[in-house]
Amino acid sequence: MARHPHDTPTKPPQTPSKTPLFPGCVGVRWDAGDAARRWLGSCSGQVARSFTYNAAMNISDLISRRATDIDASGIRRVFDLGAQLKSPINLSIGQPDFDVPEPIKQAAIDAIRAGRNGYTVTQGIADLRARLTKTVADEFGWDFEGPNPEHSLFITSGVSGGLLLAMLALIDPGDEVIIADPCFVLYQHVIRMAEGRPVFCDTYPDFRLTAERIEAMITERTKIVLINSPSNPTGVVNTQAELDQIVELCQSKGIMLISDEIYDVFTYAEHRVNGTAPSAAAKGRNILLMKGFSKTYAMTGWRMGYVAGPAAIINEMTKLQQYTYVCAPSMAQAACVTALDVDMSDFVTAYQRKRDMVVQRLSEVTELVVPGGAFYAFPKVPDALGCPAGRFVEDAVSKNVLIIPGSVFSQRDTHFRLSYATDDAVLSKGLDILCKLMTP
Ligand code: PLP
Numbered sequence: 001m002a003r004h005p006h007d008t009p010t011k012p013p014q015t016p017s018k019t020p021l022f023p024g025c026v027g028v029r030w031d032a033g034d035a036a037r038r039w040l041g042s043c044s045g046q047v048a049r050s051f052t053y054n055a056a057m058n059i060s061d062l063i064s065r066r067a068t069d070i071d072a073s074g075i076r077r078v079f080d081l082g083a084q085l086k087s088p089i090n091l092s093i094g095q096p097d098f099d100v101p102e103p104i105k106q107a108a109i110d111a112i113r114a115g116r117n118g119y120t121v122t123q124g125i126a127d128l129r130a131r132l133t134k135t136v137a138d139e140f141g142w143d144f145e146g147p148n149p150e151h152s153l154f155i156t157s158g159v160s161g162g163l164l165l166a167m168l169a170l171i172d173p174g175d176e177v178i179i180a181d182p183c184f185v186l187y188q189h190v191i192r193m194a195e196g197r198p199v200f201c202d203t204y205p206d207f208r209l210t211a212e213r214i215e216a217m218i219t220e221r222t223k224i225v226l227i228n229s230p231s232n233p234t235g236v237v238n239t240q241a242e243l244d245q246i247v248e249l250c251q252s253k254g255i256m257l258i259s260d261e262i263y264d265v266f267t268y269a270e271h272r273v274n275g276t277a278p279s280a281a282a283k284g285r286n287i288l289l290m291k292g293f294s295k296t297y298a299m300t301g302w303r304m305g306y307v308a309g310p311a312a313i314i315n316e317m318t319k320l321q322q323y324t325y326v327c328a329p330s331m332a333q334a335a336c337v338t339a340l341d342v343d344m345s346d347f348v349t350a351y352q353r354k355r356d357m358v359v360q361r362l363s364e365v366t367e368l369v370v371p372g373g374a375f376y377a378f379p380k381v382p383d384a385l386g387c388p389a390g391r392f393v394e395d396a397v398s399k400n401v402l403i404i405p406g407s408v409f410s411q412r413d414t415h416f417r418l419s420y421a422t423d424d425a426v427l428s429k430g431l432d433i434l435c436k437l438m439t440p
Helices: 034-044 049-056 073-083 102-113 126-140 158-170 186-193 211-215 240-253 311-322 330-339 345-362 389-398 424-438
Strands: 151-156 176-181 197-202 222-228 256-260 287-292 305-310 416-419
Touching: 073 389, 102 330, 126 151, 126 305, 126 330, 151 158, 151 311, 158 186, 158 222, 158 256, 158 287, 158 305, 158 311, 176 186, 186 197, 197 211, 211 240, 222 240, 240 256, 305 311, 345 424, 389 416, 389 424
Parallel strands: 176 197, 176 222, 222 256, 256 287
Antiparallel strands: 151 305, 287 305
16 A cells, blocks of 8 residues: 555654653653654554554644633633523623614625625725725825825724734734723733733723823833723723823824724714714824724624724735635625615614613612613622622522623623623513622
8 A cells, every 4th residue: 555645754752751851851851652662663664553643642732822822711601601591681792682784684695696705805895995994084084095095994804803913913922912901802812812912901990991091001012002992891982082192192102002993883872972982093093993893783793894094004914814814705795885874873772771771770789880882881799799700690690690700801800791782671680680689
């Protein structure tokens, strides 16, 4: 039987031994133990070689530190707890409870039927980019025109895709990225994947990430400040003045500001000025602005977002997208042109009402920073209960209510995240149970 070139073993299997390789050298050595002898023997014959090689192969030794360093146990524990419940009152979900509006679905179906199923250009289809650049130019005065425009914009596979590409394009090993504590779970991981160092800026108890708080965390290694307003998990909305100050600080220190504004549409009336939500892009020109379609149109599975910013950075990010995601989903890109004309204000008003219900009920039993946007609240577990948030969440789960412990988003375990993106009756029932649990 002919031997396939790939059958040739290239390295002996590694078997840890407790004997030091060199006298005085502490640690594990790799020696010619049983596994290696099987490997050596197999080199002279063909019989069962691949069996012995595979038998000695330790798959977990092959997995990168990049992957194993990620601890997903916190969020997995929540999923495991949830899986035990038959029909939980689920206040843990990070997506709207309404469905994608019909015209958007139809546009995606039409695109598929029209054969728009292949790759698109990496930066995204021209008509969607044109609509989005016009919106950003009109709203913030950014410049996308001419042969060497100051700004550029490209379509990403969700804001998550944009975040990873930004980190890959900007971070060199050891560069620091300042993020709020608490913040969206993905941030610290994309930073680490790019070999950066997340620096947590404590924002308790009011959850406001301000220029003053950020400035205290800046070192000579700070490359990026990543902000998120309205915030996941707190729902806090920065004022325009706060955002302007952060923009000025980053500009003066030569630090790139990334503004994740994925929940911008869910900015409630009291935080809008002339109907407009505060944005870092109003003052900032040298910033990366990230927005998405996932939350606004309830299309989290369609994987659609976009990034606008300095053309030189967008060009690098687009290059990296070419060799990773390639492009955002083609039919979803086509449908998002239609989405831009769909009015979501009734949904937002309904969520504002749910927010009011949450604030009214929870404020009676605990400390709660009033959320001004998104669809989350981040209440404190009352001190009087004398238990960490993780324990409180387990108690809530035992009463059939699913919420997420603050430790998933934070270095602290004192609060929990409640998503009110659910039916009013379900929300009300969940609040009844939580309020009872929080009343000692
Ligand atoms: N940014 C924040 C603050 C989020 O909460 C989420 C999703 O929960 C994302 C980004 C990711 O969104 P996308 O679905 O666009 O990747």
